[in-house]
Amino acid sequence: MRRNNIFLFFSFLFFVFSFILLFLKENNLFFKKTNFSFFIPQDLLIEDTWYGVYFQNTFIGFSHFFMKVQDIKKGGGYLLENKTRLNLPVLGYVEPINLHMRINLFDDYSLKEAFLNLRSESYFLKGELKKNKNNLYSLCLETPLQKLKKPLFIKGELINSLFFPISFNFLPLKKKVTFYVYDPFLEKKMKITLLNKGRRAMRNFKEKTYLVEMDVEGVKGKLYINPQGRLLYEEFLGFKFIKEEPRLLFSKKASSSVDIAQILAIETEKLPEPEKLHYLKVKIRGIKKEWIREDFNQKVIFQKEEAIVEITKRIPAQETFTLSSGNFQKYLKEDRFIRFNAPLLKKTVSSIIKNEKNPLEILKKLSYWINKNIKKVPTFSIPNTLDTLKMRQGDCAEISALLVGFLRCVGIPSYVNIGLVYREGKFFYHAWVSLYVGKWIDTDPALNQLIADPTHIKLFQGLENQWEIFKLLNNLKIDIVEYR
Numbered sequence: 001m002r003r004n005n006i007f008l009f010f011s012f013l014f015f016v017f018s019f020i021l022l023f024l025k026e027n028n029l030f031f032k033k034t035n036f037s038f039f040i041p042q043d044l045l046i047e048d049t050w051y052g053v054y055f056q057n058t059f060i061g062f063s064h065f066f067m068k069v070q071d072i073k074k075g076g077g078y079l080l081e082n083k084t085r086l087n088l089p090v091l092g093y094v095e096p097i098n099l100h101m102r103i104n105l106f107d108d109y110s111l112k113e114a115f116l117n118l119r120s121e122s123y124f125l126k127g128e129l130k131k132n133k134n135n136l137y138s139l140c141l142e143t144p145l146q147k148l149k150k151p152l153f154i155k156g157e158l159i160n161s162l163f164f165p166i167s168f169n170f171l172p173l174k175k176k177v178t179f180y181v182y183d184p185f186l187e188k189k190m191k192i193t194l195l196n197k198g199r200r201a202m203r204n205f206k207e208k209t210y211l212v213e214m215d216v217e218g219v220k221g222k223l224y225i226n227p228q229g230r231l232l233y234e235e236f237l238g239f240k241f242i243k244e245e246p247r248l249l250f251s252k253k254a255s256s257s258v259d260i261a262q263i264l265a266i267e268t269e270k271l272p273e274p275e276k277l278h279y280l281k282v283k284i285r286g287i288k289k290e291w292i293r294e295d296f297n298q299k300v301i302f303q304k305e306e307a308i309v310e311i312t313k314r315i316p317a318q319e320t321f322t323l324s325s326g327n328f329q330k331y332l333k334e335d336r337f338i339r340f341n342a343p344l345l346k347k348t349v350s351s352i353i354k355n356e357k358n359p360l361e362i363l364k365k366l367s368y369w370i371n372k373n374i375k376k377v378p379t380f381s382i383p384n385t386l387d388t389l390k391m392r393q394g395d396c397a398e399i400s401a402l403l404v405g406f407l408r409c410v411g412i413p414s415y416v417n418i419g420l421v422y423r424e425g426k427f428f429y430h431a432w433v434s435l436y437v438g439k440w441i442d443t444d445p446a447l448n449q450l451i452a453d454p455t456h457i458k459l460f461q462g463l464e465n466q467w468e469i470f471k472l473l474n475n476l477k478i479d480i481v482e483y484r
Contacts, residue, residue, distance in 0.1 A: 049230075052249050053086060054240040058258045061086035061097075062249045063241060070104070077112060078105040087254035090261045090378045094254075095120055097380060120380035122391050143382070145390035146339070154182065171196040171212060171229075188467060190217050200224070204242075205232055218471045237473060238263065261378075264473060265426035269480045271455065274422050278313045280454040281482040286475040291459055291468070296440040298458050308481070311454040316360055316441045328436065331413035337401050337463040338416075339385045340409035348389065349409050359412050359437040364450060366406045371448050374399060383463060396431040396446035401463060403433050403445045412436065416463050420478075421447070422455035427478055429469055432456055454483075 047067040053060055063084040070077045084099040100117040116127035126142040135155060141148040171177055171194055178193045193215040202209040202224045209232060214221040221236030234241040238260075271277070284292070285306045292307060294300050299310040334341055340349075352369045353362050375393035383397040385405025394402065400416045407414040414435035421430040421444075432444040432452055442452035460468050 050244055050246045050249055051241045052244045052252070053084070054242065055088075055238055055260060056258050056263060057240070058255045059252050060088060060254050064246075075112075077107055079103070080105065088260065088380070089255075089258055091259065093378050095378060095380055122393055123379060123381040123387070125382060143384070143387050145342075145344075145386040146384070173198055192216050194223075202233060209233075216470070219473070237470070261428060262426075265428045266420070266476055266478050267426050268422070268478045270425045271422060271480065271483060274455045275449065275453045277454050277483050279311070279482070279484045280422075280480070281308065281310045282457070283308055283479045283481055284457075285477040285479075287472070291472055293458060293461065295434070295458050295461075297442065297454075309457060311457065313451060313454045314439070314441050315451060316437045316439060328413040331415050331436070332408050332411065334408075335462075335464065337382075337384045338404050338408060340405040342386055345386060345389055345405060346409060349406050352406075353410065359435075362410060362412065363407070363435065363437065363443060366403060367443065367445055367448070367450055370399060370403060370445050374402065376446060397463065397466065399446045400431045400433050403443070404435075407433075407435055415461055417442070417456070417458045417461060418463070418466050418469065419459040420457040427455075427457070430456070431463075431466075 047065060049065045051063040051065070053063055061084065063082060066079075066081045066083075068079050070079050080103040082099070082101045084097070086097040086099075088095050088097060098117075098119045100115075102115045104112040104114070106112050111129070111131055113128070113130040115129075116125065118125040118127075123144065124142075126140075128140040129152075130138050132138055132151075135153055137152040137154060139148075139150050139152050173196050176193055176195045178191065180189055180191055182189045195213040195215075197211040197213055200209060200211040205224070205226075207226050209224045209226060212223040212225060214223055214236065216236070219237065221234065223231060223235075224233040225231055230243075231241075232243045268282075271280075283306055287307050289302060292300055292309070297312045297314045301308045340346070349366075353365050356362050356365060373392060374388070376399065377393055377395065379391070379394045379398055381387060381391075381394070381398060383394065383401045385401050388394045388398040388402040389405075391398075397416075404414045404416055412435055414433055417432050417434055419430060419432075420427040421432070422428075430446075432442060432446065434440055434442050442456060443450055444452040444456065459472070460466070
């Protein structure tokens with residue numbers, strides 16, 4: 001049975017983050033300044049740097065950073081530009097990724113406008129962010145089937161990107177610097193802490209290097225910089241960015257010898273025929289209370305630094321239902337990822353279910369259509385219902401977004417789960433759906449399970465919380481306690 005893995009999408013998004021993240025002027029730094037020109041020393045005003053990108057020491061692409069002073073006739077300020085080319089291997093597929101990011105800054109290095117163009121084999125995201133006045137910005141986004149234009153009010157001025165390899169020489173020795181960064185395209189704010197550990201030898205670099213430890217919302221990474229503050233090396237979430245000569249980079253070929261999904265899966269004992277189980281009990285070590293939740297079929301008990309989790313497969317009855325409580329309303333609304341108020345989607349759903357009223361029969365018809373018409377492959381996208389319908393392909397996150405959009409379109413309460421699923425001796429990061437058919441049940445459209453087996457461990461609810469998976473990576477250990 002095909003293994004689905006939502007982490008590849010997350011890791012890719014964080015790679016995008018690393019070239020979009022912007023300082024907020026409300027930073028709680030160790031100094032007090034109103035002008036941010038010290039972030040880019042005068043000798044670094046022209047920059048042209050190339051980085052090799054690796055995963056688990058395997059070359060997967062390159063990233064090129066360019067910076068220059070803008071001509072005064074064009075309004076002055078500065079231009080920062082990044083072009084990245086990757087080939088990401090997962091589950092037997094190699095997905096080409098092209099990322100182009102351009103940021104125009106005012107003379108004080110605050111944001112004037114930013115442009116993003118992201119393309120994979122079947123998906124694209126175009127973004128444009130412009131400052132209007134004070135804390136008001138305008139954001140435009142375009143994906144395969146959607147165009148969005150909206151105002152953004154951002155408390156605090158947006159400053160140049162942290163991960164552009166400009167200068168880290170403002171970091172004091174042996175002191176932690178904590179601040180917040182904001183990605184306007186994904187509307188995500190994150191806390192970052194940096195600690196300059198002092199001089200450390202770095203193999204393959206002849207010049208002096210300094211180690212900077214990085215903490216992004218609890219996820220650890222490290223940077224190596226030279227005495228001028230230039231970034232030489234970054235390591236985060238298994239990815240490595242190494243400053244290299246372009247002639248060496250162009251002589252390398254991306255390899256498919258690694259599999260990101262397999263490397264980041266959590267090994268455990270083997271289960272016989274998991275799809276036939278009705279009950280599973282596991283012990284999870286390294287998990288925090290805010291990283292896992294109880295639900296209608298999942299019970300969680302914490303003991304010291306581990307959680308005992310019991311999951312029961314819930315079988316529904318063949319019945320119709322009426323919504324008598326307002327508690328269902330949040331599971332019937334549109335949001336950023338679940339979109340159903342569109343002619344194409346409504347027409348598609350109507351043609352699938354016809355006059356069917358029984359919610360379980362509706363689920364069967366929708367699941368059958370998805371399994372027949374949506375190609376199940378690793379897909380690099382910001383998952384939402386309409387784009388998945390347009391692309392006719394997706395992995396677990398995209399397919400779950402599509403099914404929830406279908407269900408809510410016909411008034412069936414539903415939501416996406418972010419969590420783990422067992423396959424062949426490992427737990428993989430995954431997404432699936434819960435819906436109300438007279439009582440709540442789980443279904444897994446990506447694995448074609450009408451009623452999901454009990455190896456589905458729920459961590460977070462809703463695609464808006466999918467970024468939280470970063471905090472769990474390489475932290476969890478899972479032991480199987482009981483099954484039947």
